[in-house]
Amino acid sequence: MPPKRSVKRLPNLNDQKGGGVIRPTSSSSFRTSFLHMAGLALLDALALWLVYSLLGNGAGTAGILVLVVTGLVNWVFLSDRFYPIRWLTPGLVLMLLLVVYPLVFTVYVAFTNYSDGHILSKQQVVEQLQRRYFQTPDAISYQMTVYRSPEGGFLLFLQDPQGNTYTGTEEQGIQAYPVGGEPPERIGPYQKLSLAGTFQYLTELEKIQVSGEGFQVRITGPNKARQALAKYTYDPDRDLLTDNETGKIYRPVGGSFVDNEGKPLPDAPGFTAVVGLDNFRRVFSDPQIQGPFLRVFLWTVTFAGMTVLLTFSVGLLLALVLNDNRLPLRTLFRSLAIIPYTIPGFISILVWVGLLNPYYGPFSLMIKDLIGVSPDWFSNGTLTKVAILFINTWLGFPYMMLINLGALQSIPMEMYEAAELDGAGRFAKFRYLTLPLLLISVGPLLIGAFAFNFNNFTVIDLVNEGGPPIVGTSTPAGQTDILISYTYRLAFAGGRGADFGLASTIAIFIFLIVASLTAFNFRFTRQLEEVMR
Amino acid sequence: MSKSFRTATLIMIASFLLGACASPAAQVPAEATATTGAAPTEAVATTEAPAEPTATTPPTTEPTPTEAGATPEATPTPKPLASKEGTLTIWVDGGRVQAITDLGKQFTEAYNVPVEVQELGFGDVRDQLKIAGPAGEGPDIIIGAHDWLGELVTNGLLEPLDLGDKAESFDPVSLQAFTYNGQLYGLPYAVEAIALVYNKDLVPEPPETWEEMKEIARNLQEQEEVEQGYVLQQGDPYHTYPIITGFGGYVFGRTEDGSYNPEDLGLDSPGAIAAAEEIDSMVKEGLLRKDINYEIMMTLFKEGKSAFFLGGPWTLTDLRSSGVNYGIAKIPTMEQTPRPFVGVQGFMVSAFGKNKLLAQTFLTEYLATDEAMQALYQAVPNGPAWLPLRETLDDADLLMFAESAADGEPMPAIPQMSAVWESWGKAITIIFQQQQPADQAMKDAAQTIREKIAESQ
Numbered sequence: 001m002p003p004k005r006s007v008k009r010l011p012n013l014n015d016q017k018g019g020g021v022i023r024p025t026s027s028s029s030f031r032t033s034f035l036h037m038a039g040l041a042l043l044d045a046l047a048l049w050l051v052y053s054l055l056g057n058g059a060g061t062a063g064i065l066v067l068v069v070t071g072l073v074n075w076v077f078l079s080d081r082f083y084p085i086r087w088l089t090p091g092l093v094l095m096l097l098l099v100v101y102p103l104v105f106t107v108y109v110a111f112t113n114y115s116d117g118h119i120l121s122k123q124q125v126v127e128q129l130q131r132r133y134f135q136t137p138d139a140i141s142y143q144m145t146v147y148r149s150p151e152g153g154f155l156l157f158l159q160d161p162q163g164n165t166y167t168g169t170e171e172q173g174i175q176a177y178p179v180g181g182e183p184p185e186r187i188g189p190y191q192k193l194s195l196a197g198t199f200q201y202l203t204e205l206e207k208i209q210v211s212g213e214g215f216q217v218r219i220t221g222p223n224k225a226r227q228a229l230a231k232y233t234y235d236p237d238r239d240l241l242t243d244n245e246t247g248k249i250y251r252p253v254g255g256s257f258v259d260n261e262g263k264p265l266p267d268a269p270g271f272t273a274v275v276g277l278d279n280f281r282r283v284f285s286d287p288q289i290q291g292p293f294l295r296v297f298l299w300t301v302t303f304a305g306m307t308v309l310l311t312f313s314v315g316l317l318l319a320l321v322l323n324d325n326r327l328p329l330r331t332l333f334r335s336l337a338i339i340p341y342t343i344p345g346f347i348s349i350l351v352w353v354g355l356l357n358p359y360y361g362p363f364s365l366m367i368k369d370l371i372g373v374s375p376d377w378f379s380n381g382t383l384t385k386v387a388i389l390f391i392n393t394w395l396g397f398p399y400m401m402l403i404n405l406g407a408l409q410s411i412p413m414e415m416y417e418a419a420e421l422d423g424a425g426r427f428a429k430f431r432y433l434t435l436p437l438l439l440i441s442v443g444p445l446l447i448g449a450f451a452f453n454f455n456n457f458t459v460i461d462l463v464n465e466g467g468p469p470i471v472g473t474s475t476p477a478g479q480t481d482i483l484i485s486y487t488y489r490l491a492f493a494g495g496r497g498a499d500f501g502l503a504s505t506i507a508i509f510i511f512l513i514v515a516s517l518t519a520f521n522f523r524f525t526r527q528l529e530e531v532m533r
Numbered sequence: 534m535s536k537s538f539r540t541a542t543l544i545m546i547a548s549f550l551l552g553a554c555a556s557p558a559a560q561v562p563a564e565a566t567a568t569t570g571a572a573p574t575e576a577v578a579t580t581e582a583p584a585e586p587t588a589t590t591p592p593t594t595e596p597t598p599t600e601a602g603a604t605p606e607a608t609p610t611p612k613p614l615a616s617k618e619g620t621l622t623i624w625v626d627g628g629r630v631q632a633i634t635d636l637g638k639q640f641t642e643a644y645n646v647p648v649e650v651q652e653l654g655f656g657d658v659r660d661q662l663k664i665a666g667p668a669g670e671g672p673d674i675i676i677g678a679h680d681w682l683g684e685l686v687t688n689g690l691l692e693p694l695d696l697g698d699k700a701e702s703f704d705p706v707s708l709q710a711f712t713y714n715g716q717l718y719g720l721p722y723a724v725e726a727i728a729l730v731y732n733k734d735l736v737p738e739p740p741e742t743w744e745e746m747k748e749i750a751r752n753l754q755e756q757e758e759v760e761q762g763y764v765l766q767q768g769d770p771y772h773t774y775p776i777i778t779g780f781g782g783y784v785f786g787r788t789e790d791g792s793y794n795p796e797d798l799g800l801d802s803p804g805a806i807a808a809a810e811e812i813d814s815m816v817k818e819g820l821l822r823k824d825i826n827y828e829i830m831m832t833l834f835k836e837g838k839s840a841f842f843l844g845g846p847w848t849l850t851d852l853r854s855s856g857v858n859y860g861i862a863k864i865p866t867m868e869q870t871p872r873p874f875v876g877v878q879g880f881m882v883s884a885f886g887k888n889k890l891l892a893q894t895f896l897t898e899y900l901a902t903d904e905a906m907q908a909l910y911q912a913v914p915n916g917p918a919w920l921p922l923r924e925t926l927d928d929a930d931l932l933m934f935a936e937s938a939a940d941g942e943p944m945p946a947i948p949q950m951s952a953v954w955e956s957w958g959k960a961i962t963i964i965f966q967q968q969q970p971a972d973q974a975m976k977d978a979a980q981t982i983r984e985k986i987a988e989s990q
Contacts, residue, residue, distance in 0.1 A: 199644035269689025379966040
């Protein structure tokens with residue numbers, strides 16, 4: 001197998017950048033051009049169909065966005081000037097859509113009060129409040145029979161408890177029906193509907209407005225109606241909401257309708273509003289967040305760092321052993337070592353939690369037989385951390401083994417031969433040849449593994465839900481919580497349910513931390529790489 | 534020349550493709566009309582047939598109900614079925630989907646209203662409603678648990694319900710559970726609460742008092758007949774609540790109208806602390822053990838290695854198939870009658886459905902009847918909330934669970950519970966692990982919860 005040093009050679013590719021762009025020659029075949037056009041047309045057709053359905057669903061902004069992006073893509077493809085980025089555009093568009101847009105949205109949410117109790121828009125809250133009714137003390141309940149005209153108009157035949165009868169239509173309102181008695185088969189053009197026959201028209205009946213003098217008739221069932229009045233009136237010009245029953249006036253402040261004393265409207269949902277830096281202020285002032293932050297941060301770094309170190313060491317050791325030609329049944333061992341990688345993490349974690357149970361777990365019982373005590377895996381903070389690192393190492397070493405196996409193959413054998421000629425022993429060869437050369441190609445993956453484990457919520461939450469608890473504090477953090485699981489506890493087990501605004505704010509901070517750590521790591525590996533040159 | 538050729542080709546192909554794509558979409562309204570239009574002529578033979586059956590629903594309001602319009606059957610699609618005018622859309626979890634689909638068919642036959650049923654995961658029903666409801670793509674009716682109310686009502690996702698005279702036929706505890714801020718939001722149909730499950734081979738007669746039960750557990754453990762006489766899941770507030778109330782504690786006090794009052798937290802009340810100390814002393818004595826989860830609890834009991842646990846009707850299937858000689862009894866009396874949390878399942882009307890009046894009518898006029906409630910019970914046997922049905926019930930186990938539920942109180946649905954579960958669980962874990970005196974653990978938990986509630990207001 002020819003030695004591959006792709007990682008080292010990659011930067012050289014950039015040298016070609018200045019060499020000018022290869023443009024299509026005029027002899028480029030008609031067929032290629034036609035295929036390009038067909039592809040673009042297909043894309044446009046799909047985009048237009050998407051815009052059509054988005055607009056139809058009332059998602060106007062998204063529709064216009066798709067339209068604009070499609071226009072830009074067309075421009076890039078049809079203009080010769082943009083030839084260099086022509087084939088990059090799909091990637092760029094996807095990156096905008098899948099990376100940049102969620103990021104921008106997260107930042108936006110951090111500045112809002114988007115949380116349980118504030119998920120609707122203001123307009124939706126107003127619409128909902130305008131549907132509320134109240135009843136005056138002397139409001140009457142009616143027995144109702146519905147009539148329908150061939151044109152689809154409705155007439156309500158109403159009987160009050162005293163036996164007085166009325167008719168009600170949207171156009172003419174409530175009128176006395178002097179004939180009285182049982183509802184007749186027909187009233188004018190209107191034909192009586194049976195009770196069962198009324199059901200299919202309920203959705204239409206829900207919309208009709210029948211008013212009498214000083215009240216409205218509200219249909220409450222297929223044969224019931226009662227007098228009621230609208231509870232709230234909203235004045236869009238002055239942005240004020242009036243309670244018609246009490247006369248109180250409410251104005252929208254910070255995502256709720258509040259009265260003059262600042263008390264929110266009872267029994268009404270709030271709405272999403274931009275609240276500026278409130279969430280950021282909370283992160284910096286709330287003792288529940290501030291208190292354990294350093295402790296959680298240190299454990300997060302330890303956890304991610306130790307995980308990478310342990311998985312890498314175990315993986316490397318196995319890779320070295322399995323890379324040795326003298327080992328019989330290498331393929332079998334290699335396959336066996338990959339098994340932990342192929343089982344879904346959440347299953348193997350739960351299995352390990354069972355195996356480690358101090359009373360019933362076979363693994364713990366084995367330790368008990370050996371040393372006489374069963375370790376308190378899930379009650380003792382330090383032991384829980386050991387258990388988490390152990391489980392995570394078990395989950396992660398096959399990956400490290402695989403990439404090390406690949407990287408080992410790429411180290412040219414001549415170098416070892418040269419080292420042997422220079423009199424290097426086995427350890428020296430590993431220390432001065434294998435390890436440094438491996439780190440060059442594996443280094444970026446180790447950084448990736450670090451960043452991934454920095455946010456490895458699954459392991460932390462499944463092993464012991466971040467526990468055992470820190471005794472004597474009011475923070476929701478447990479002893480093994482990392483930043484991301486701590487964020488989850490802060491944001492979703494708060495005083496009023498989920499708080500996406502706060503969660504986004506903390507996520508921004510975590511992003512900054514991970515980004516700076518990664519930047520530092522990259523600089524470190526680059527130095528390593530330069531040393532090796 | 535090349536440019537104009539390109540543009541011409543582009544326009545030609547685009548229009549061709551668009552034409553091809555657009556035609557199925559354009560057909561949808563026609564199909565929708567066909568389905569709604571065909572139904573009246575068949576079913577309304579009993580009553581006067583409307584002159585123009587197709588005018589029932591204006592089909593143009595919904596431009597893209599491709600899946601919805603074409604498939605009246607419940608097919609799990611990535612995007613759940615959305616409410617549309619004139620058709621009842623119901624979201625339900627897998628366990629009950631068949632029963633609801635059958636009921637829906639009967640409703641369509643009797644009242645000429647199409648019903649569409651969408652199957653979703655139990656928790657997904659709530660989570661999807663939160664997203665799809667405000668976007669105008671939610672259902673008309675959902676089926677779920679009463680403790681969703683806090684989250685759903687504060688978010689403005691549910692429509693109030695008026696049961697009228699039918700309210701008398703429902704278990705009062707179940708109605709109370711579906712009441713939020715003095716307003717009813719759901720039609721209950723099943724009531725669940727935990728009771729004492731005991732092994733009849735080890736314990737012929739169920740204990741009546743807590744002390745008796747402890748005595749039996751102690752003896753069995755000393756004679757090494759069982760590994761653990763009584764098992765309780767570690768750090769699990771739900772199963773601890775009967776002990777808290779048995780010693781006179783509470784979680785939230787009540788306001789005058791009977792709803793829970795977030796200002797009055799009782800986790801550090803003398804009764805709750807007495808209960809915590811009881812758990813503490815049982816742990817010290819070896820009558821309770823830490824690191825027990827649901828699976829271990831069930832395994833121990835099914836293998837005859839434990840004599841008692843507190844469990845709900847959801848354990849019945851497992852118990853019956855295991856062959857263990859189990860019995861169900863009321864939770865033994867402590868200083869007071871222990872009151873377990875009651876969970877209630879029921880139907881709720883979405884505030885963003887397009888057929889709110891129809892949905893409410895479906896619940897009050899059609900579901901609140903003996904036949905519908907019987908059908909629901911047969912699909913998923915559970916303590917019925919419909920009292921006439923409960924009277925005819927002959928499943929002794931379920932009756933015992935229902936009796937236990939009658940002592941209970943509805944699990945608080947107020948949004949503040951999310952803070953309570955977390956800190957309360959932490960306190961119970963600390964007591965199980967003996968890391969702090971019991972009273973201090975409860976006081977710390979109560980303090981944390983108060984801070985969280987204060988901060989969120």
